[in-house]
Amino acid sequence: MTQLLYEGKAKQMFTTDDPNVLRVVYKNDATAFNGQKKASFDGKGRLNNAICTKIFKMLQKNGVPTHYVDTISENEQLVKAVNIIPIEVVVRNVVAGSLSKRLGIDEGESLGRTIIEFYYKSDELGDPMINSDHALAMEIATKDELVEIRRLALSINDALQNFFAEAGILLVDFKLEFGKLKETGAIVLADEISPDSCRLWDKETHEKLDKDVFRRNIADLPETYEKLLKRLEDVK
Amino acid sequence: MTQLLYEGKAKQMFTTDDPNVLRVVYKNDATAFNGQKKASFDGKGRLNNAICTKIFKMLQKNGVPTHYVDTISENEQLVKAVNIIPIEVVVRNVVAGSLSKRLGIDEGESLGRTIIEFYYKSDELGDPMINSDHALAMEIATKDELVEIRRLALSINDALQNFFAEAGILLVDFKLEFGKLKETGAIVLADEISPDSCRLWDKETHEKLDKDVFRRNIADLPETYEKLLKRLEDVK
Ligand SMILES: Nc1ncnc2c1ncn2[C@@H]1O[C@H](COP(=O)(O)OP(=O)(O)O)[C@@H](O)[C@H]1O
Ligand SMILES: Nc1ncnc2c1ncn2[C@@H]1O[C@H](COP(=O)(O)OP(=O)(O)O)[C@@H](O)[C@H]1O
């Protein structure tokens, strides 16, 4: 018997016969601004599943440990069950979104160096920004785990930047979640990497190929994600 | 000829005949919430000058490099001129204020470990919280300088906790500013340490002996600061 373990804003997580494996169902729902803006788009689940699958496979080929096991239908993956570390890890190469507001720097300015930010994953608190000291004091991660998370985040950034560059796309920023494998406790990349969780701009035109088209009412979401998927499929 | 170099919310900084020395005048003004709440209190400048003088002298005896040179009148100090590093360094031993709201933890809860926070010193941006990566990307400090700032902040915390403990006072949190000496470039503690920039609670009753009495309309500010000064004067 498999059961719904929990349902988030973008995905449902089901148990499977294997206690170490979960089934993820990518939903068609889109949300923004901590759930205040909501809509549903035919095809979104399928598109995110396809894009995320391509990315997880690429990362695993590059030696990044992920929770990814298999893609079993248009909108379903099998993943390893983890205990999610409640930190949203944001990696930034170019100024955009909240960073632009926080520091008063124009969107699109290149950062001289990659910025990693931690946000405490808590819908009630609105995912507040924290630093390593907060994470340690709240005992949501150990010092060694934070070092490992940072190392993984930077190597994922390298791999992703190269991958998207081959499709003529600039990786502006993205959000990661890490978890500890139920089986071994090892830290792996979990959750998803998709246009919901990345900012992706056409290298030449800076056309947005991510959820900002929904957040800012710029373009049709499924059309945009379809365009992105096509460009990623052209990468050999 | 000495001239007003700049005037902040709590102090005026004047040049002196020595280009490496400034004269600080402690004002009677009190502000809160990034300058939105304002008042003036007879005696505040004198009290902060007296308290800050005691603290800087104590820190220098404990080997902490500070900008402090001398106290030359009721409301004036001489200090070494520095280039201020535009980071407000907040050190926290007990949850209070913005941290309580940020993490949804009750005021007064002890933290298992000291938390250090960085805020980008910018009145226009409302002093946003940043992390080390932001500071490095904005080039407001180098990696070595951030390590040194952290080391100094922790050793100041140790010295201050002991000092206030002798007066029966709990050091909840406090804000520091560091600068680079105009003369040598060495990093020293600058600005002030006073009840304007600390949260100080009576160890037994948790009575507030700091600017929160003004922020939250709890008690008379000069009476509170006078009480604090008396207790610190009793420390041998
Ligand atoms: N491998 C995994 N094991 C257990 N939980 C996971 C795994 N991968 C992701 N999750 C969690 O599944 C939940 C559902 O995802 P999602 O719909 O994106 O939620 P949210 O609304 O928090 O963004 C999230 O809390 C996420 O952290
Ligand atoms: N030794 C120093 N040399 C130069 N500037 C200093 C020194 N110590 C403090 N300052 C700066 O003096 C200014 C005046 O102080 P204050 O009135 O507290 O200003 P603020 O309104 O920014 O809090 C602040 O910008 C502070 O950073």
Ligand SMILES: [Mg+2]
């Ligand atoms: Mg999510």
Ligand SMILES: [Mg+2]
């Ligand atoms: Mg000040």
